[in-house]
Amino acid sequence: MKKNFYLRSAIFVILLMHSVVSIFSGDVNNFGRLYLDTIGFSPFGLYLAWAVKLTHLFSVFLIWSDRWVKPVSVCNMVILILGIYWVHWQNGWYVVGGGTNGIEFNVLLICCFLQLIFTDYPSLQQEKRS
Template identity: 45%
Template structure:
């Protein structure tokens, strides 16, 4: 079992729960119609909302199966950054407590995805560099 196994499973659960419930309670359509279309994505808001959520499901499956993890990570990070820019940044840092709907949750997911994608850090050569 790899060191990132628990992180991959945890992020997959978060991505699945964040997406699947919206598929059955009209949340994805509402996000597309009532938010994305209203901020300039009309008439593609619903299509974009479904694309985002289906990419989360695909990323979750890839994380669980430990296949194409970097691709899944980069796509999800891009979506999370766009979420920060379009939705969360204007709300501040805190999700709850000192504020509401802020960037801290997306920030944490981005950092965890990078840790999953690069478990040994960003260095190409992992030789001992101590002098």
């Protein structure tokens, strides 16, 4: 069984749903044009939004297959930290309950990625010995 199987499974589902649903619903385009462009990223808001979603999408398969787990985790953590700063901070801590659209979910995902970063992977150990 893979290390962090349940953690990987949760990240797999979260990132897959977060990317695929917004791609097919068109929300990624709206986020790029209607939000990122208006807060100062114009004319690159749409491209930035797509870069984020594609990073999430490719991360799903790379993390699941034990490939480039640490760089992928760092990339996603950067995205989540910037998401906290640009999108969620003004809404407080809670995603639901005590508020809406807050930072708690991003903080949890950052901790999940930190766990992946600080886990030793057998495939990396074998490569180091060679």
